[in-house]
Amino acid sequence: MMDRDAIAARLKERAGEEGFSLAGIASADPGAHRPFYRSWEEAGRHGEMAYLARPDAVRRRADLAETMPEARTCLVVAHEYGLVDPPGVPADRSRAVIARYARGDDYHEVIREKLERLLGWLDERVEGGVRGRAYVDTGPLLERELGQRAGLGWFGKNTLLISPSRGSYFFLGVLLLDLELPPDPPFREDRCGSCSACLEACPTGALLGRDAEGAPVIDARRCISYLTIELRGSIPAELRPWIGNRVFGCDICQEVCPWNRRFSMPATEPRYAARAELDGPSLLALATDLLATDESGFREEFRGSPVLRTRRDGLLRNVCIALGNWRSEEAVAVLARALGDSSALVRAHAAWALGAVGSPAAGAALAGRLAVEVDPGVRDELRSALAASAVS
Numbered sequence: 001m002m003d004r005d006a007i008a009a010r011l012k013e014r015a016g017e018e019g020f021s022l023a024g025i026a027s028a029d030p031g032a033h034r035p036f037y038r039s040w041e042e043a044g045r046h047g048e049m050a051y052l053a054r055p056d057a058v059r060r061r062a063d064l065a066e067t068m069p070e071a072r073t074c075l076v077v078a079h080e081y082g083l084v085d086p087p088g089v090p091a092d093r094s095r096a097v098i099a100r101y102a103r104g105d106d107y108h109e110v111i112r113e114k115l116e117r118l119l120g121w122l123d124e125r126v127e128g129g130v131r132g133r134a135y136v137d138t139g140p141l142l143e144r145e146l147g148q149r150a151g152l153g154w155f156g157k158n159t160l161l162i163s164p165s166r167g168s169y170f171f172l173g174v175l176l177l178d179l180e181l182p183p184d185p186p187f188r189e190d191r192c193g194s195c196s197a198c199l200e201a202c203p204t205g206a207l208l209g210r211d212a213e214g215a216p217v218i219d220a221r222r223c224i225s226y227l228t229i230e231l232r233g234s235i236p237a238e239l240r241p242w243i244g245n246r247v248f249g250c251d252i253c254q255e256v257c258p259w260n261r262r263f264s265m266p267a268t269e270p271r272y273a274a275r276a277e278l279d280g281p282s283l284l285a286l287a288t289d290l291l292a293t294d295e296s297g298f299r300e301e302f303r304g305s306p307v308l309r310t311r312r313d314g315l316l317r318n319v320c321i322a323l324g325n326w327r328s329e330e331a332v333a334v335l336a337r338a339l340g341d342s343s344a345l346v347r348a349h350a351a352w353a354l355g356a357v358g359s360p361a362a363g364a365a366l367a368g369r370l371a372v373e374v375d376p377g378v379r380d381e382l383r384s385a386l387a388a389s390a391v392s
Contacts, residue, residue, distance in 0.1 A: 002125065008181040014121055015077050018114040019269055020173075021166055022078035024150030024184040028064045028071040028176065067140065068133055068176045073183070075118070075175040076143070076150040079111050081267045082169035082260075089280035090245060093326040096283050096319065099225065099249025100169065102306035103274035110271050111136040111173040119175060131178045136171070143172040151184040154191055158198040158207060158253035159216045164191060167264035168254055190214065191259075198253035203242035207253060224250035228318045229310055234348060234377070237384075240321050241356075245283065247318040248307055278307065283323050287334045290316040291341060313343040320346065324353025332357055336365035347373070348381040355385025363389040 002010065008025055015023035064071050083100045090097040101107065115134035123130045135141050144161040148154060153163040160168045199207045206222035220226040224246055227235050235243070254260050267273070277286075290312060293301065298312035307315065320338055323331040331353070338350035351369070354362040366389060370382040 004181055007122070007126065007179075010125075011075060011118070011122060011181070014118060015075065018118060019079065020077040020114070021080050021170065021265070022152045022163055024076050024147070024152050025181050026074045026076060026146050026149035026186070027183045028068075028074055030064070064141070064176065068178075070131065070178040071133075071176040073177045073179055073181045074146050074150065075115075075177065076147045076152060077111075077115070077173045077175075078147070078152060078163065078166065078170040079107070079114075079173065079269065080166065080170045080265055081107065081269075081272050082167075082264045083267060083272070083274055086274075086280040092280075093245050093322075094283055094328065094330075095245060095280045096247045096286050096322060097245050097280065098247065098278045098307065099251050101171070101272075102248055103278045104267075104269075104272040105304050106306050106308075107171050107272070108136045108138060110269060111171060112138075115173050115175045119177075122177070122179070126179060133176045135174045135176070141174055143174055146174055147172050149183070149186045151187050154187050154189060155216050156198070156257065156259075157192045157196065157209060157216050158257065159218045160254065162191070162257070162259050163263075164259070165263055167260035167262075168257065169260060169264045169267075195258060197256040197258065201252050201256040203244070203252065204239055224252070229314075232314065234345065235317070235321065237352065240349075240352060241325060243318070243321050244325050245322040247283075247286070247315065247322050248310060275305070277301075278305070283319060283326060284330065284334055287316065287319045287323060287338065290319065291334070291337055313345050316341070316343070316346045317349045320349040320353045324349075324356035327357055329357065329359050329361065332359060332361045332365065335362070339365060339369040344375045344378050347375070347378045351378065351381040351385040355388035358389045 012023040012025070064074070081101045083103055089095050112134050115136070119130065119132045119134065137143070144155060147161045153161045156162040156168065161172065162168045199209060204222040204224060206219050208217040208219060211217050222239065224243055227239060227243065228246065228248055290298070293312065295312045299308060302308050310318070316338070320335065323335055335350045335354050335357070339347055341347055341350070351366060354366050363386060366382055366386045370379065370386070373379050373382060
């Protein structure tokens with residue numbers, strides 16, 4: 001049997017053998033991030049993500065004992081998902097951009113399997129065994145704070161955890177353990193310095209800099225990732241043009257980060273490799289495919305993909321916005337078909353997109369649909385789109 005220092009060192013080595021690029025240990029003590037989290041949530045900046053504001057979830061994020069009373073140690077690991085954009089993307093507005101993390105298989109199961117293997121490995125080497133729980137974005141934990149406390153990196157101005165040696169294209173996983181292990185020194189530096197590249201590049205102004213205590217602040221209600229994934233209803237009209245051709249998530253604040261440009265590494269996990277249908281697909285082909293299927297078919301087609309989170313209507317909503325931002329006459333036919341979709345959400349955003357295209361054919365499609373549309377919200381979008389089309 002090894003002593004605790006040796007166990008900690010070997011556990012981190014074993015994490016590397018599982019494919020984790022970073023691994024660190026933090027104590028399971030209550031974190032210091034709670035006041036900021038509460039002020040952020042009370043300001044309503046979490047939008048419609050009500051699960052973040054539930055009293056029980058807030059308590060559990062503040063104190064790991066609420067999740068696992070016997071927890072003494074947290075192993076925090078990073079698993080890289082960086083991918084290179086296919087040629088022409090995202091500059092080609094006729095093609096859809098999916099966030100890098102979502103182009104392959106769902107990371108939750110990939111990382112959970114690895115963490116559970118680590119737990120099994122550790123259990124065999126500690127007298128009396130070890131109890132633990134694996135978390136991969138699936139429980140009320142402040143993973144980034146734990147990552148900072150475990151020495152993996154610092155909170156960037158884009159609110160992400162940034163490693164000085166790997167950038168930020170990585171998932172975080174946490175293994176709570178009932179075993180006391182020596183913690184790593186926390187990462188205390190802020191290496192963003194005076195850089196404001198992410199703040200300046202965010203199209204919607206979601207990144208608000210640092211607060212008086214130095215914590216980075218984001219208004220999720222303006223974030224493209226939130227708008228295209230978490231928001232279930234209509235995307236505010238004033239934000240639609242800024243979404244561009246990003247139909248699921250957004251990497252802009254990471255793409256411009258100097259630490260990623262210099263130090264990020266491509267994913268080595270085969271299951272994160274981009275699926276062909278998610279690697280810069282044609283907007284027209286994606287819209288046509290989605291219009292021809294229902295929710296059940298959507299779930300079958302995207303089985304095992306993070307894209308499932310948007311559901312069929314949400315993804316088609318986003319694709320309609322991207323087609324409108326393309327502003328091509330080529331998009332009119334498929335958008336006109338979307339005006340007849342069974343989902344009012346899709347019809348409303350197809351109407352906006354046709355108004356953005358603004359051609360005579362787009363106007364004719366809008367007028368034809370207005371004559372038969374019964375949903376009040378969609379009728380409002382049709383009228384607004386017709387007005388926009390007339391102006392253009």
